[in-house]
Amino acid sequence: QVTLRESGPALVKPTQTLTLTCTFSGFSLSTSGMCVSWIRQPPGKALEWLALIDWDDDKYYSTSLKTRLTISKDTSKNQVVLIMTNMDPVDTGTYYCARSAGDYVWYFDLWGRGTLVTVSS
């Protein structure tokens, strides 16, 4: 069974750094064509893609957020980590990790449940 699960702090203060971990099972990020992305959704608003890492360790970022984001993977642990610096209240929302695989190149065929992050002092 393929699953993804996001974990990280529920509350961060403005200017702090957020570290989120996506732990997955049922597939390997060393398999050709496999990718994992981070996508967020402010309350009541639309989805926003943040970053993607692929099996070959290539990384892609949102243009508007790229200076604040770092994505990395630990293939042995089946984990993908997203670091977002200088958090602001507008960064409040649900953060999802999602897989791209096979025919679904850079589409998202499987998602985690998401983790809600609130930025507040």
Place this chain on the structure above:
Amino acid sequence: EIVLTQSPATLSLSPGERATLSCRANQSFTGYLAWYHQKPGQAPRLLIYDASKRATGIPARFSGSGSGTDFTLTISSLEPEDFAVYYCQQRSSWPLTFGQGTRLEIK
């Protein structure tokens, strides 16, 4: 960056009716477009990819079409479980982008 604009923002229909949702891009691109729906409290689910291909397990009442700058998702006969928010997403160029969504509500 490819900007996707979805219309209408809200669509009110009854079960059994046909739904037509639009996704328009600010520049022409190859048909690397997907559609998702999202129910309250849940993660999105992939419905259509490459503009017209149904993802695994998606019923035949969902169909996609379009090319260039104009793409359409059609639901031929609405079931109660289809009422949700629908998003389009392009993978033609970086960064990947989503539309702002269409809320499909029960009339």
